[in-house]
Amino acid sequence: MxxxxxxxxxxxxxxxxxxxxxxxxxxxxxxxxxxRVRLADRLRGSAGQDVSLSSRGAGELAGRLVDVGVDWVLLVDHQRREVLVALGAVSAVSGLTTATAVTDAAGVVDRALDLRRAARALARDRAALHCLLVDGAVLAGTVDRVGADFLEVAEHPIDQPRRRGAVTGVRAVPLDAIVALRTSEPAAG
The missing domain is CATH 1.20.5 (Single alpha-helices involved in coiled-coils or other helix-helix interfaces)
Structure with missing residues (x-):
């Protein structure tokens, strides 16, 4: 026993x-x-939700999370303007759901859509926008061109189209200095 x-x-x-x-x-x-989870994956899991991004130079940027790229986040703010936020300028995020996107969900095309390519799309659209910088400055105008590590903003009154007579100057801005590119008009739809 x-x-x-x-x-x-x-x-x-x-x-x-x-x-x-x-x-x-x-x-x-x-x-x-x-x-192994990256912030972009964590954000991607909250697509469609309202989030708030704390950022250097621009403070709180809030809105509905529309899309997430490799180094950017697209929001539609409460005035229905599109706000393309550089992920490198984000210091904190609130409003995330418990969901996280699968780390490998981003395909080859998604990984190629970096901030530079997104800015090129804005240049093609000739969208009037505000360029928010890490030092707190805000440039108003149109993205004229995008280089390897910078973009050029043709500064003009935001309520006027980009015309030679309206342009007051052109500034080259390093991509690292950009917090966000915010359209001046509400998003379509």
Whole structure:
């Protein structure tokens, strides 16, 4: 009888140790998996939700999260303007859901759509916009061209189309200095 009780106790202890080790492995795997999640993936999981982004130079930028690129976030603010936010200028995010997008969900095309290419689309559209900078400055005008690491803004009154007579100057802005590009007109739809 004593041997049976001793073996039963040993079996119970072994089962407890195995269960504890398994839980530790699961926790370790979960931590490792969380460690691979990028902010863009975390944001992508909240697409369609209202979020607020704290940023250097521009403060709080809030609105409905429309899209997330490799280094940018697209919001539609409460005035229905599109706000393309440089992810590198974001210091905190609130309003996220518990969902996280799959890390590998971004395809080759999505990974190629960086801030530079998004800014080129704005240049093609000739959209009048505000360029919010990390030093707090705001430029008003139209993106004329986009280089490898900068863009040029033709400054003009935001309520006037970009015409030679309206342009007061052209500024080259390093992409690293951009917090956001915000359209002056409400988004269509």
């Amino acid at each position: 004593r041997w049976e009780q001793l073996f039963a106790d040993l079996e119970g202890q072994l089962a407890e140790q195995e269960a504890a080790a398994e839980q530790g492995d699961e926790a370790s795997r979960a931590r490792a998996e969380h460690g």
